[in-house]
Amino acid sequence: MKTILAVDGSDNSYEAVHVMKYIARAEQLTLLHALNVPRPAYPEMMMVPEAVEEMYTALEQSMREDGERLLDRVQSLLPLHAGPTRKHLQIGSPAEVIISMAEEQHTDLIVIGARGLGPIKERLLGSVSHRILTLAPCATLIVNGPVKAMKQILLPLEGSFDAEAAIRFLQLKPFHEAVELTLMTVLPSTEPPWPDNAKAAAASTEILETQAEYVESVAERLRAIGYQAHGVAVVGTPSAMILQQATTLRSDLILMGTRGRKGITRFVLGSVSHAVLHKMPCPVLAFHS
Numbered sequence: 001m002k003t004i005l006a007v008d009g010s011d012n013s014y015e016a017v018h019v020m021k022y023i024a025r026a027e028q029l030t031l032l033h034a035l036n037v038p039r040p041a042y043p044e045m046m047m048v049p050e051a052v053e054e055m056y057t058a059l060e061q062s063m064r065e066d067g068e069r070l071l072d073r074v075q076s077l078l079p080l081h082a083g084p085t086r087k088h089l090q091i092g093s094p095a096e097v098i099i100s101m102a103e104e105q106h107t108d109l110i111v112i113g114a115r116g117l118g119p120i121k122e123r124l125l126g127s128v129s130h131r132i133l134t135l136a137p138c139a140t141l142i143v144n145g146p147v148k149a150m151k152q153i154l155l156p157l158e159g160s161f162d163a164e165a166a167i168r169f170l171q172l173k174p175f176h177e178a179v180e181l182t183l184m185t186v187l188p189s190t191e192p193p194w195p196d197n198a199k200a201a202a203a204s205t206e207i208l209e210t211q212a213e214y215v216e217s218v219a220e221r222l223r224a225i226g227y228q229a230h231g232v233a234v235v236g237t238p239s240a241m242i243l244q245q246a247t248t249l250r251s252d253l254i255l256m257g258t259r260g261r262k263g264i265t266r267f268v269l270g271s272v273s274h275a276v277l278h279k280m281p282c283p284v285l286a287f288h289s
Contacts, residue, residue: 001108001172003083004030006098006132009070012113016143017077019111019283022150023141024176026083030105031074033067033089034097035060064089081176095131107138108172114144114277133258133273139169139287144280147252150175154251156184156242158272158289162257163218165289169255171225174285181222181229181255184245185215186238208233239275247281254282257289 003026007013020029071087078085090097102110114129129142157163187208215231222229234241246254258273273286 001026001174002028002030002105003109003111004032004098004102004105004107005074006032006034006094006110006112007070007074008033008094008113008115009066010113010115012115012143012145014077014113015146016111016113016141017074019141019143019147019150020082021079022147022176023109023111024172024174025081026085028105029078029083029085030101030107031071031085031087032098032101033071033087034094035063035067035089035091036093060091079176095128095135098128098132099135099137103137109139109141109174110136111141111143114142130277133277133286137288139174139285141283141285142277142280143283147283149252150177151179152249152251153179153181153253153255154184154242154246154249155181155255156186156238156272157215157218158185158238158257162289165257165287166255167218167221167225169287170222170227178228181219181227182245182249182251183215183219183222183229183231184242185211185231185233186241187211187233187235188238189235204235208235238272242272242276243279243281251282254280254284256284256286258286 001024003023005016005020007017067089068087071089075085075087088101090101098110098112101107110132112129112132115127129140133140133142155166157166187204212231212233215233217231219229219231232245234245236244242254242256245251254276256273256276273284277284
């Protein structure tokens with residue numbers, strides 16, 4: 001598995017480094033730091049161009065030296081099983097730099113610490129983690145705080161596309177130690193099209209049982225490739241039920257697909273995965289489905 005660990009020196013960035021102890025040995029691990037060097041804020045008309053460029057060059061050099069020290073420190077903190085590493089320091093917008101490198105290296109997983117702007121700004125503008133989640137060509141693990149374990153994993157499934165994508169990703173054996181998977185499908189609660197409450201209850205029960213059988217069949221496939229897994233089916237609002245179940249189970253990770261809205265529509269309106277990210281009680285690993 002090819003992995004990019006993107007770091008910026010924030011607390012959550014160092015937590016992302018800590019999470020690598022729970023991630024399987026990488027075929028190639030790239031430590032990446034993007035330098036978003038700001039131009040001097042002084043009015044250029046009041047300064048000669050040479051002075052402006054000299055200030056920019058000095059700032060870039062200082063940030064580059066800090067970045068190199070950061071990458072050296074991150075490398076020293078990696079677990080012994082992390083795999084062969086190489087360090088990259090690039091100038092540019094962090095999200096664009098990370099996505100570009102992931103595409104270039106055919107990366108399987110990006111690991112990054114969350115640095116949000118708050119729910120409103122994130123929905124309108126997108127933070128680095130949200131942009132990567134939406135645009136990256138591979139799975140993305142977003143770390144939002146201290147991680148003490150990576151044992152209990154909640155895997156919500158929206159349908160067969162999610163299930164097949166989850167199985168493909170889990171076949172990569174992304175975790176360093178054995179994990180326990182709780183597969184979860186959510187049946188949205190809706191008003192029945194008929195007034196007969198008995199018929200409505202019977203129909204809902206039948207649908208829920210069918211969903212439970214399906215999610216358990218997916219769990220059986222995962223058990224066949226070496227995972228501990230079981231399935232549950234519940235009724236409610238998907239994002240709310242995912243968060244509730246993660247809290248109840250004290251999940252160490254939410255593993256979920258990102259199938260849904262694309263592009264600017266997704267940034268403005270959000271999706272189930274984005275709604276979960278705004279309130280996630282633990283890290284989220286999003287795979288493409």
